[in-house]
Amino acid sequence: SPRRFARAIHDQNISTLFLTTALFNQMATEVPTAFRRLRYLLFGGETCDPKWVRTVLRSGAPQHLLHVYGPTENTTFTTWHRVERVAETAATVPIGRPIANTRVYLLDRCLQPVPVGVIGELYAGADGLAREYLNRPELTSERFVRDPFAEDPSARIYKTGDFARYL
Numbered sequence: 001s002p003r004r005f006a007r008a009i010h011d012q013n014i015s016t017l018f019l020t021t022a023l024f025n026q027m028a029t030e031v032p033t034a035f036r037r038l039r040y041l042l043f044g045g046e047t048c049d050p051k052w053v054r055t056v057l058r059s060g061a062p063q064h065l066l067h068v069y070g071p072t073e074n075t076t077f078t079t080w081h082r083v084e085r086v087a088e089t090a091a092t093v094p095i096g097r098p099i100a101n102t103r104v105y106l107l108d109r110c111l112q113p114v115p116v117g118v119i120g121e122l123y124a125g126a127d128g129l130a131r132e133y134l135n136r137p138e139l140t141s142e143r144f145v146r147d148p149f150a151e152d153p154s155a156r157i158y159k160t161g162d163f164a165r166y167l
Helices: 002-011 021-030 050-060 137-143
Strands: 016-020 040-044 064-069 079-082 102-107 120-126 144-146 156-164
Touching: 002 021, 016 021, 021 040, 021 050, 050 064, 102 156, 137 144, 137 156
Parallel strands: 016 040, 040 064
Antiparallel strands: 064 079, 102 120, 120 156, 144 156
């Protein structure tokens, strides 16, 4: 129950919380004031609807609202964006910049960087990157590709399958 959850956040003096986007949306729909005492609220895991983010910002924003992105293959979070406002015309909320010790690239089919404003596939790598899929060598070689920008020839990046653009 969103209301019971909101009460638990308050009663237990929770200061930092991560929610999946689906749960964030449900809380924003039913108890948008639930987050106002939080120091940090991180949400992510799927595309978010800016409407619910605006609702939380207007109704009781936490001290810091962070939209996070990251495939499981690259630890938990790959990028983060501090959300302070969302335009009424926004179609989505930015995923932001890479966390420390992480590289993110937006590349075309030839693994070349795309220009600002052009959609490219998102690749991620660095310290948190998994090595492989267990017992799935074909999928591993398809998704974990050589990092064309690294000096180390064994460096890999993960082909996320997600598309984005630099703003």
